[in-house]
Amino acid sequence: MSDEVAAPEELLEIDYRPPKKGWMEPTVEFKKGTYCYGAPLKHQEYLGLPNPRQWQPPDEDWQLPENWKDIILEGMDELLNKYRSFRLFMDICVRCGACADKCHFFIGSGDPKNMPVLRAELIRSVYRKHFTLPGKLFGKMGGARELTEDVLKEWFYYFYQCTECRRCSVYCPYGIDTCEITMMGRELLNLVGCNIGWIVEPASNCFRTGNHLGVPPHAFKDTLDFAVDEIEELTGIKVEASVNRKGAELLFITPSADYFASPHWYTLMGYMHSADMAKKLNAKMYAEAKRLGVKWILGGECGHMWRVVNQYMDTLNGPADYLEEPVSPITGTKFENSKSTKMVHICEFTADLMYNNKLRLDPSLNDHWRLTFHDSCNTARGMGLIEEPRYIINNVCNNFYEMPENTIKERTFCCGSGAGIGSDENLEMRLRGGLPRANAVKHVQEKHGVNLLTCICAIDRATLPTLLQYWVPGVEVSGLHELVGNALVMKGQKDRTTDMRGTPFEVEES
Amino acid sequence: MTAVLFFFGVILPYIAVLIFIVGIIYRVWKWARSPVPFRIPTTCGQQKTLPWIKANNLENPSNTVGVIGRMALEVLLFRSLLRNTTTELKQGVRKLVYKDSLLLWLGALLFHWSLLIILLRHSKFFLEPVPSFLLLFERWDGILQVSVPSWFPSMFPILFISNIIILLALTYLLLRRVLTSQIRYISLPADYLVVLLILGVVTSGILMKFFFKVDVVGVKTLALGVITFQPSVPADGIGLFFYIHLFLICALIAYFPFSKLMHMPGIFLSPTRNLANTNRISRHVNPWDKPVKVHTYEEWEDEFRDVMKDAGVPLEKEQ
Amino acid sequence: MYDAGKIITGIVIFLILMTVPIWYVVATGQASYVPDPKVNPDETQCVESTDYMIKNHMVLLDEWKTSCVRDGICTWVASDGETYNTSLAGTCLSSCHPSKAEFCDQCHSYVGIKPYCWNCHISGE
Numbered sequence: 001m002s003d004e005v006a007a008p009e010e011l012l013e014i015d016y017r018p019p020k021k022g023w024m025e026p027t028v029e030f031k032k033g034t035y036c037y038g039a040p041l042k043h044q045e046y047l048g049l050p051n052p053r054q055w056q057p058p059d060e061d062w063q064l065p066e067n068w069k070d071i072i073l074e075g076m077d078e079l080l081n082k083y084r085s086f087r088l089f090m091d092i093c094v095r096c097g098a099c100a101d102k103c104h105f106f107i108g109s110g111d112p113k114n115m116p117v118l119r120a121e122l123i124r125s126v127y128r129k130h131f132t133l134p135g136k137l138f139g140k141m142g143g144a145r146e147l148t149e150d151v152l153k154e155w156f157y158y159f160y161q162c163t164e165c166r167r168c169s170v171y172c173p174y175g176i177d178t179c180e181i182t183m184m185g186r187e188l189l190n191l192v193g194c195n196i197g198w199i200v201e202p203a204s205n206c207f208r209t210g211n212h213l214g215v216p217p218h219a220f221k222d223t224l225d226f227a228v229d230e231i232e233e234l235t236g237i238k239v240e241a242s243v244n245r246k247g248a249e250l251l252f253i254t255p256s257a258d259y260f261a262s263p264h265w266y267t268l269m270g271y272m273h274s275a276d277m278a279k280k281l282n283a284k285m286y287a288e289a290k291r292l293g294v295k296w297i298l299g300g301e302c303g304h305m306w307r308v309v310n311q312y313m314d315t316l317n318g319p320a321d322y323l324e325e326p327v328s329p330i331t332g333t334k335f336e337n338s339k340s341t342k343m344v345h346i347c348e349f350t351a352d353l354m355y356n357n358k359l360r361l362d363p364s365l366n367d368h369w370r371l372t373f374h375d376s377c378n379t380a381r382g383m384g385l386i387e388e389p390r391y392i393i394n395n396v397c398n399n400f401y402e403m404p405e406n407t408i409k410e411r412t413f414c415c416g417s418g419a420g421i422g423s424d425e426n427l428e429m430r431l432r433g434g435l436p437r438a439n440a441v442k443h444v445q446e447k448h449g450v451n452l453l454t455c456i457c458a459i460d461r462a463t464l465p466t467l468l469q470y471w472v473p474g475v476e477v478s479g480l481h482e483l484v485g486n487a488l489v490m491k492g493q494k495d496r497t498t499d500m501r502g503t504p505f506e507v508e509e510s
Numbered sequence: 511m512t513a514v515l516f517f518f519g520v521i522l523p524y525i526a527v528l529i530f531i532v533g534i535i536y537r538v539w540k541w542a543r544s545p546v547p548f549r550i551p552t553t554c555g556q557q558k559t560l561p562w563i564k565a566n567n568l569e570n571p572s573n574t575v576g577v578i579g580r581m582a583l584e585v586l587l588f589r590s591l592l593r594n595t596t597t598e599l600k601q602g603v604r605k606l607v608y609k610d611s612l613l614l615w616l617g618a619l620l621f622h623w624s625l626l627i628i629l630l631r632h633s634k635f636f637l638e639p640v641p642s643f644l645l646l647f648e649r650w651d652g653i654l655q656v657s658v659p660s661w662f663p664s665m666f667p668i669l670f671i672s673n674i675i676i677l678l679a680l681t682y683l684l685l686r687r688v689l690t691s692q693i694r695y696i697s698l699p700a701d702y703l704v705v706l707l708i709l710g711v712v713t714s715g716i717l718m719k720f721f722f723k724v725d726v727v728g729v730k731t732l733a734l735g736v737i738t739f740q741p742s743v744p745a746d747g748i749g750l751f752f753y754i755h756l757f758l759i760c761a762l763i764a765y766f767p768f769s770k771l772m773h774m775p776g777i778f779l780s781p782t783r784n785l786a787n788t789n790r791i792s793r794h795v796n797p798w799d800k801p802v803k804v805h806t807y808e809e810w811e812d813e814f815r816d817v818m819k820d821a822g823v824p825l826e827k828e829q
Numbered sequence: 830m831y832d833a834g835k836i837i838t839g840i841v842i843f844l845i846l847m848t849v850p851i852w853y854v855v856a857t858g859q860a861s862y863v864p865d866p867k868v869n870p871d872e873t874q875c876v877e878s879t880d881y882m883i884k885n886h887m888v889l890l891d892e893w894k895t896s897c898v899r900d901g902i903c904t905w906v907a908s909d910g911e912t913y914n915t916s917l918a919g920t921c922l923s924s925c926h927p928s929k930a931e932f933c934d935q936c937h938s939y940v941g942i943k944p945y946c947w948n949c950h951i952s953g954e
Contacts, residue, residue, distance in 0.1 A: 012604055018695035082798055084544040085781050091537070092776035095701050097693045098590075098614060101597040107606065117696050134700070134768050143698040166782075169552045173590045173618070174773055175782035177552060291807055291826075311550050314793045337559050337572075341790035352560055382550075384557030384570040384787060391563070406595055406608040410554040410569070436597075439606045531847055535840055542836045549830075636850035638859040640941035648941065723884035726940045731863060737850050738860040749884065778839060795830060 005033060005428050008471060011435075014110040016101075023118055024125065024140060026150040028157070030058040033428030036160055036421055039200035044193070047200065051193030057156060062149065068192045069147055073130055075191045076184075080131070085180040090127045092174050093120065099168040099178075104414050105161050108432030113158050116168035116178040122155055123185050156194050159185035160421050161429060165377035165414035182419070199420035285309075285343075286317045296326040297343040301479050303376035303457030304418065306345060310383045314341045331356040345379075347388040347456060350484060354395045360489040365499065366397035369452040369483070372444045373400070374437065374464070375412035376457030386410075389456055389480055396487035401448040407440035417463035430463065431470055438471030445475055453477050512743060518753050519732055520741040526760035533767025538775050547796040549789050552782040571786045584783055588622075591615040614686070621679035624672040625708075627651060631670070635733045673716055680709050704769060707762045714755040724749025864939040867931040872924055876907050887944065890917060917950055 005011075035057050044052035051065050065071065080087045099116040101107060106114040113119060125145035128135030135144030145151060164179035189195070285297065299309055314320070323342040326335040333352045335344045353359050373393055379385040386409050393400050407413050416433025444450040453464060453475055464477045486499045555569030567576035568583065583589040596611040631648055634640045652668035684705045687697050718724055728744040729752055735741045766772070778784065811818070811826055818825060854860040875882055877889070893915035897903040905915045914920050926932040929947075937944060 008604075012599070012601070014599060016599075017691055023695065081544050082547060084541055084546045084779065085550065087544050088541050088776055088779055088781075091541075092770065092773040092780075094770045094773055095693075095696050095698065096591075096614065096618070097690070097696060098594050100692055100696070102595075107597055107599070112692065112695055115692070115696065121696070132768075141699050143700055166552055169782050170554055171590055171593055173584070173588055174777045175552055175584075175590065175780040177550070177782045180550070287804070287807060310787075310789050312548050314789060315548055315796050315799070318793050333560070335560075336791070337557065338790040340793050343790065348559055351563075355560065355562060381552050381554070384553035384555060384566075385559075386556045387563045388559060404608070410552075411593070436606055439604075443605070531844070534843070538836065538840060542831060542833060546830045546832070633850065634941035637853050638862055638939070639857060640938070645941055645943055649943070723888075725883050727864060727883070727936050730940050734854065734860050734862075738854060740861070746880070775839070775843070779836070797830065 005431065005470075011428070011431060014108070016110045018112040023113060023121065024145055026148070026154040027113065028150050028153040030157065031428075032425075034161070034426065035157060035429070036196035036198050036423050036426045039195040039197040043197070043201045044195065049193065049195060049200065050191055053193055055193075057153070062153070062194070064149065064152075064192050068152075071191050072147060072152070072188050075188050076127065076130070079184050079187065080127075083180065083184065085177065086184050089120065089176045089181060090124050090131075093117065093124070093176055095121075096173065098171050098173065099176075102168050102171045103178075104163075104165070104167070104416055104436045105429070105433045108416070108435035109161075109429070113154075114161060116172075116176075119158050119162060119178055120176070120181045122151070122158055123181060126151065152189070152192075152194075155185050156189055159189065160196055160426075161433075163377070163414045163416060163418040163421065163433065165418060166381045167377065167411065167414065170381060170410055196420060196423070198423040198426075285313065286320050290320075290322050295324040296338075297323070298349055299343050299345055301346060301456040301458065301481060303378035303459060306385070307378035307382040309341065309343050313343070328352055330358050345383075345385060345388070346481065347385060347392060350481070351388045351391045354392060359484075361396055361484075361487045362489050363396050363398050363487050365487045366483055367399065368499070368503070369397060369478075370399040370401065370448060370450045371397060371452040371454050371478075371483070372403050372441065372448075372450045373408070373480075374403075374415075374441075374453055374455040374457075374460060375408055375410075376455055376460055377412060377414050377418065379456060380410050380412050384410075385456075389454075392480060392484060393454065396483045399448075401444050401450055403440040403444050407436065413437040413440065415457075415460045415463050415467065417467075418459050422459060422463050427466075431467060434463070434467040435471065437464075438467055441468060441475055442472045445472055451475055454480050454483060456480050512745065515743045515747065515753070516741075518757060519743045519748075520736060522760050523736060523756065526764040530763040530766055534772070534775060537767050537772055538779070541776070541779050545797045546781045546785070547798065549785050549787075549794040550781055551785045551787050553787050557787060572788055572791070573786060577784060577786050581778070581784055585777060588615055588619050591618060613682070617679050617682040617686070620675050621683060624676040624679065627672040628670075628676065631672070635730045636737055638730075638734060669720075673712070676712055677716070680705060680712065684709065700769060703765075704771060707758060707765070711755065711758045711762060714751060714758055718749070718751035718755055722749065722751040724752040862939075864935040866926075866933075866935040867928060869925050869927060875925065876905075876911070876913055876920070890946065893917070917946060 038055045038057060039049075041052055041054045053063050055063055080090070095117055097115075097117060101115075103114055103116050103119075105111075106116075113122065121143075125135075125143060126147045128142060129139070129144035129146060130136075132142075132144075134142040136142075138144070159182050162178060162182040164182050166177055166179045169175055169177035169179070299306060308316075319340065320342045325339040326342055326344045327333065328335070328349065331352055333356070335348060335352075337348075338344050350359075354361070371393070373389060375386065375389075390400075402408060405411070413436040414433065415437055416435075417430045422430060441450065441453055451474060453468065455461060455464065455477065456479065461477055461479055468475045468477065482501075551571070553570040555566030556563065557570050558565040558567075558572035565572060567573070568579045571577045571580050580589075592612065592615050594611045594614055595608045598607045598609070599605075600607055627647075630644070631651065634644050634648075637644070648670075651670045651672050654669060654671055684702075687693050687701060687705070725744070725746075725748045728746075728748040731744060732741070732748065807826070815825065815827075877885075882889075893905060894917075896905070897915045903915050904912055906912050922929070933944075
């Protein structure tokens with residue numbers, strides 16, 4: 001962890017009172033620890049991004065192309081014509097303020113421009129100036145702002161302080177979704193070559209190798225073999241893991257971070273960096289499934305991937321008519337809710353196995369954990385995968401405690417590091433954004449002695465340990481299926497003395 | 511004088527209504543011309559999944575009935591505002607506390623419903639003969655008159671419940687904008703303009719009813735003349751306050767299509783609310799979808815063939 | 830996905846709602862109806878001017894009711910100095926406006942008002 005970050009007490013001194021200065025004047029202060037670095041030139045070029053150059057946000061001169069303003073305004077016009085959401089959300093906000101204190105970045109920073117309503121107004125004010133009559137006629141009185149370089153810098157700062165978690169859209173009476181607005185803002189910034197390394201580099205790596213770290217295939221095979229060996233050592237069972245095997249029943253796609261021994265960061269597929277980019281990277285899933293001739297696809301525990309899979313994939317790269325409607329090979333259950341996309345969430349798959357008593361489970365093997373469950377934004381608000389993981393948890397452990405109602409399920413708080421901004425240089429902002437989540441964890445830690453936060457998202461697993469270490473020391477992070485692995489009693493296994501992490505089980509005193 | 515009255519009583523309302531109708535349709539049409547490329551409902555409840563898990567069809571609809579239900583709850587009861595909370599950071603214990611905060615929901619709901627009731631009551635000026643259900647309606651709204659105790663000062667004519675409620679609700683909505691520092695910070699001049707305009711319409715209406723009386727028969731004769739395109743202004747005048755009331759209404763409805771009031775038609779088009787979460791059941795088509803250059807498996811294998819061979823990973827082309 | 834069909838349906842519903850009154854009065858044929866309250870032609874003098882009475886008769890009658898029923902004062906002096914009995918049936922309906930249907934109801938039903946005068950008073954018919 002960076003030693004430059006202030007102590008929690010200091011970070012908690014948050015002033016929620018708005019400043020004297022109105023919001024229409026752009027604030028451009030790139031404070032260390034609250035922004036992400038620009039993208040390395042190499043990766044910008046590999047992906048063929050517009051206006052590639054080496055630059056950093058605090059630079060005085062952003063080396064924008066000469067006609068940057070026209071590029072942005074033309075881009076805006078194009079996006080307004082492509083996305084009804086964008087045009088509608090530019091028009092109908094009444095500034096009731098219901099969203100204001102629902103954003104984890106506002107709660108953690110007190111910066112009024114982190115209220116979803118103002119984040120949107122940053123771009124709305126420019127929209128009014130150039131695309132609406134009252135804005136053109138009345139200027140500032142009509143809520144309109146000229147697009148200046150400072151406004152652009154402000155966009156960059158605040159659109160990369162949004163994790164597109166959509167919590168605000170739950171509370172908005174018109175369902176205005178800041179995620180849509182942030183996506184458009186980032187796409188516009190991309191048009192003039194303003195990108196962050198944390199998104200472009202993984203996207204470039206995904207494009208080339210299929211995983212965000214740029215791990216070549218042989219190293220992946222090694223990691224997997226190592227995992228198989230480890231499982232054998234722990235349980236005495238040799239599981240079979242096949243890679244690139246044709247004619248397999250199903251293809252398992254998992255977030256790339258899962259190959260690594262410790263939870264690691266992840267920005268699946270440069271998620272929504274732009275619709276085109278998402279399509280490019282997402283296309284691989286179906287292309288692979290087709291090449292390998294599998295029947296359907298099983299998706300691992302990953303939040304952003306599942307937002308894409310559930311709401312975008314079929315539209316982007318479907319129809320996957322070369323696959324079959326998913327049927328569990330073990331229970332025969334038809335997964336009717338995925339009959340078009342042909343991709344099933346592993347929680348749905350496992351819950352079905354458990355419901356049909358296909359797994360021998362011993363929940364007491366998880367008795368050393370007192371756990372709570374973190375709904376990831378994307379599976380909760382972009383899918384509605386709420387009861388499945390809870391059903392699994394109740395089957396594999398005995399000490400499960402929910403966090404307060406206002407912080408779970410569709411109202412869950414983001415980890416604060418999603419949507420490409422989970423980089424180390426942005427740590428202070430991530431810690432601030434993660435405050436509401438961590439605070440709810442702290443509540444159950446104090447009340448129930450919770451020592452484990454379980455989740456089903458790779459970004460969570462990558463970023464929450466840092467977050468919890470800072471705000472709630474003593475609580476660890478795990479994936480849900482790690483707990484399933486712990487509780488699983490397999491045929492012919494040796495007596496287990498440790499859990500999947502190699503931690504010895506507490507010996508019962510007799 | 512007659513020419514001035516004709517302008518304010520006939521010409522201006524015609525212009526305002528024309529702007530209102532054409533403007534709204536134009537704006538909606540503009541939204542409609544942009545497609546919804548992806549199906550992006552914000553799911554607020556359990557999805558439809560395995561048959562033994564109970565799905566929440568109203569918060570996470572999986573069919574049209576669910577979508578209609580969800581939209582009805584949103585439009586008629588402001589479902590999303592009902593979730594509203596306030597967040598407070600308790601410094602001493604360093605804890606974030608979330609409290610239900612339903613005042614905004616109540617204020618908004620009361621305002622919109624009383625506005626609807628008032629509009630319906632006013633429809634009697636455009637309908638001849640007046641349908642009897644409207645009379646019944648007015649009777650309920652005026653129930654207060656019958657039930658006031660005898661020591662209460664006489665309030666003739668009838669003071670409608672909707673009038674009291676809309677005044678209270680509007681005052682609350684205005685005060686909250688002015689007094690809450692965060693809401694004041696995000697407010698634009700247009701936000702105040704709208705509240706003040708509506709407040710002006712309501713106040714002028716109430717003043718006209720109780721203090722500055724007008725010729726109500728004249729109002730209806732004018733209204734009927736206007737809607738049947740045979741307009742004439744009663745020569746003996748109707749009363750100054752009627753013209754003030756009417757002018758403010760004209761200003762409001764002519765401003766409507768240019769303003770945030772477009773949230774009224776807009777909510778019906780909101781893609782995070784009006785779509786079913788059936789993404790994996792049926793394919794949603796993006797009309798501007800175009801092929802993109804992808805990095806194929808073959809290119810990938812070409813790049814890594816040797817190392818894959820060494821690691822014993824099956825290959826497509828051994829070469 | 831444009832959902833043009835649904836949006837056009839919505840616009841049509843909006844247009845219908847906006848124009849309901851037009852179709853309604855066309856259907857009933859009452860668009861040019863104007864109320865014609867009948868006054869006894871032999872009487873030429875009301876308690877106050879016609880313009881005042883058109884706009885304020887309800888307030889005046891309410892004052893009459895209150896002062897007579899509650900305070901026991903059953904006379905009232907008009908602005909021209911003339912004194913009248915505060916009685917709807919005795920002063921107003923007896924001679925000048927003998928028919929409720931032809932006088933009161935004319936305007937009241939036109940603008941959809943059902944005053945509660947008639948909860949106590951018999952209309953005289």
